[in-house]
Amino acid sequence: MITETWKFAPAYELPSWPFAAPPELGSATRHRHPVVIAGGGLAGLTLACDLAQRGVAVVLLDDDDTVGVRGASSRGICYAQKSLELFDRLGVYERIRAKGITWSVGRTFSGADEVYNFNLDDDSLSEQPPFINLQQFYLEWFLVERILALDAHAIRWKSSVDRIENGEGGVVVHVDTPAGGYTLEADWFVDATGANSRIRNAMGLEVNASRGTDRWCITDVKFKKPFAVERWTWIDAPFNEGRAVWQHLMADDVWRLDYQMSEDADPEAISRPEVAGARLRAQLGADVEFEFVWIGPYQYRDHLLERFRVGRTLFIGDAAHVVSPFGARGGNNGIQDAGNLGWKLALVLQGRAGVALLDSYHAERHPAAVENLKVTSRTTRFLAPPSAAERRIRQAVVDLARTHPFARKLANTGRMAQANAYPPSPWAPHGAQSLQNVAFDGTTVMRLLADGTRFLGLWTGAANASWAALQSLASTWPIAFRAVAADSELAAHLGAGAGTLVLVRPDAYVAARIENASPASVETALRAALSLEGDS
Amino acid sequence: MNTAPAITDPDGFYEAWLDAHRGLGDAASADLDARLVLLLANQVSEQAVLLECIAAALAARRAG
Numbered sequence: 001m002i003t004e005t006w007k008f009a010p011a012y013e014l015p016s017w018p019f020a021a022p023p024e025l026g027s028a029t030r031h032r033h034p035v036v037i038a039g040g041g042l043a044g045l046t047l048a049c050d051l052a053q054r055g056v057a058v059v060l061l062d063d064d065d066t067v068g069v070r071g072a073s074s075r076g077i078c079y080a081q082k083s084l085e086l087f088d089r090l091g092v093y094e095r096i097r098a099k100g101i102t103w104s105v106g107r108t109f110s111g112a113d114e115v116y117n118f119n120l121d122d123d124s125l126s127e128q129p130p131f132i133n134l135q136q137f138y139l140e141w142f143l144v145e146r147i148l149a150l151d152a153h154a155i156r157w158k159s160s161v162d163r164i165e166n167g168e169g170g171v172v173v174h175v176d177t178p179a180g181g182y183t184l185e186a187d188w189f190v191d192a193t194g195a196n197s198r199i200r201n202a203m204g205l206e207v208n209a210s211r212g213t214d215r216w217c218i219t220d221v222k223f224k225k226p227f228a229v230e231r232w233t234w235i236d237a238p239f240n241e242g243r244a245v246w247q248h249l250m251a252d253d254v255w256r257l258d259y260q261m262s263e264d265a266d267p268e269a270i271s272r273p274e275v276a277g278a279r280l281r282a283q284l285g286a287d288v289e290f291e292f293v294w295i296g297p298y299q300y301r302d303h304l305l306e307r308f309r310v311g312r313t314l315f316i317g318d319a320a321h322v323v324s325p326f327g328a329r330g331g332n333n334g335i336q337d338a339g340n341l342g343w344k345l346a347l348v349l350q351g352r353a354g355v356a357l358l359d360s361y362h363a364e365r366h367p368a369a370v371e372n373l374k375v376t377s378r379t380t381r382f383l384a385p386p387s388a389a390e391r392r393i394r395q396a397v398v399d400l401a402r403t404h405p406f407a408r409k410l411a412n413t414g415r416m417a418q419a420n421a422y423p424p425s426p427w428a429p430h431g432a433q434s435l436q437n438v439a440f441d442g443t444t445v446m447r448l449l450a451d452g453t454r455f456l457g458l459w460t461g462a463a464n465a466s467w468a469a470l471q472s473l474a475s476t477w478p479i480a481f482r483a484v485a486a487d488s489e490l491a492a493h494l495g496a497g498a499g500t501l502v503l504v505r506p507d508a509y510v511a512a513r514i515e516n517a518s519p520a521s522v523e524t525a526l527r528a529a530l531s532l533e534g535d536s
Numbered sequence: 537m538n539t540a541p542a543i544t545d546p547d548g549f550y551e552a553w554l555d556a557h558r559g560l561g562d563a564a565s566a567d568l569d570a571r572l573v574l575l576l577a578n579q580v581s582e583q584a585v586l587l588e589c590i591a592a593a594l595a596a597r598r599a600g
Binding site for chain 2: 375378381382387388389390392393395397399400402403404405406407408409410412415
């Protein structure tokens with residue numbers, strides 16, 4: 001037997017940014033900031049970018065001086081349409097598109113047979129594709145550069161939060177830096193420091209954590225082979241001892257191959273290059289040249305914080321919720337937390353919304369996290385049946401799925417992240433539903449929402465006196481109006497018949513559909529959506 | 537026999553089915569599925585369709 005030598009690709013070259021001593025350091029004056037965010041991962045950076053774009057003087061504290069985690073370990077790779085639409089508004093989408101891999105087709109196999117496939121493009125009306133794959137640190141890198149272009153002092157590197165005092169009138173934040181510690185104050189403090197948040201733990205908040213027993217090993221590999229640019233998953237791959245495998249392309253010709261291991265596998269042993277290399281040879285064949293980029297064994301876990309807002313502190317991203325990776329519901333939901341919270345903070349700080357609007361962040365994103373936990377738990381159960389009965393039922397599904405379409409709907413290797421609908425609430429009595437970034441009349445929904453922090457009133461009625469009266473609201477409320485042809489694709493997507501005013505929030509969710517709209521009925525909906533009920 | 541997708545909430549049905557098996561031994565599990573087949577067969581009701589379903593279930597069996 002010939003012994004193969006295993007090659008590693010050169011490490012990614014990641015940027016770093018210098019620590020700069022902030023004005024608070026060595027000063028007796030304690031500065032107060034409208035928003036302080038701890039943690040520069042996807043959720044924290046997205047929120048900082050969103051706030052900076054809205055003109056809020058944000059401070060983001062990051063304990064590192066670069067992007068990515070522990071070197072170039074890739075973490076998240078799939079960015080969903082709703083995230084991409086948000087990044088379009090934030091001005092980083094074009095870089096993501098140019099660097100990343102656009103895809104919409106997924107296929108699931110059992111052995112050598114295809115069990116089911118989907119094409120997410122079928123339901124898409126958006127200017128952005130259903131998904132783009134990109135190593136997480138690239139996305140973080142683009143966000144950092146965009147934030148610094150908006151506000152050169154917004155990010156403080158090498159600055160970790162030691163502890164906070166979550167007071168009624170403000171939050172006192174104690175920061176450690178290489179040049180010593182200092183204290184600053186925040187109107188609102190956001191914990192985006194991830195799954196193991198020390199800030200959250202110090203506050204004694206319960207996250208109901210549980211850990212899966214299922215074991216996986218990611219192998220990011222560089223090779224050139226004309227594989228389809230699609231999401232391929234195997235329920236039981238013949239080249240992985242009958243266990244599951246994921247195959248997905250990222251930027252720089254790097255493939256993410258993720259192998260399900262036996263539960264009792266030794267993580268050190270399964271991630272040795274010769275062991276990982278043998279798995280790759282079984283999948284790729286003998287003649288494909290490849291280089292390792294990264295090998296990382298993992299077990300997934302989940303947790304869910306009970307309250308996403310505690311006084312003046314808000315929790316976003318993994319600090320609030322963690323799910324298993326299937327369906328790309330981790331990073332995308334951290335990004336959506338940020339998209340939900342940014343405009344609310346901005347309007348509260350401007351005095352154009354009531355403080356109670358921040359309770360809607362929990363009222364909307366907590367149910368979204370519950371839903372994501374339910375959906376991902378079903379997938380983990382399909383992929384790792386915990387009992388003989390569950391294995392037998394899964395086998396029945398797979399056996400029938402080869403011939404019978406109905407059974408394909410039961411095979412579950414991940415339900416891809418979608419924009420969660422929000423339940424009925426005081427802010428949106430009929431719930432809030434996501435709106436895609438539809439192009440119309442030479443503009444798009446997101447382009448209209450990129451201008452300031454405003455609602456959008458989309459009117460499907462005639463250019464009559466009611467329409468003129470409605471538009472007069474733009475002088476007193478944070479709202480802009482646009483007419484939409486009643487027979488257009490956008491009107492159909494809005495679910496609005498002729499003569500309806502659709503109230504779209506700054507995060508591109510529909511807050512209300514108002515038939516026979518008058519200025520009074522639209523003001524009522526705006527007051528509710530902005531928590532201004534008590535005001536006159 | 538209709539084999540086009542008709543179950544309104546496939547993932548929810550699958551989860552409820554698995555939940556019903558939780559904690560059962562092999563024999564109790566097989567008994568549960570037998571009772572379930574009978575109940576579902578009564579919903580189908582048509583003899584010709586039931587025979588087609590039996591034949592399809594047999595045909596889908598993996599070789600070996």
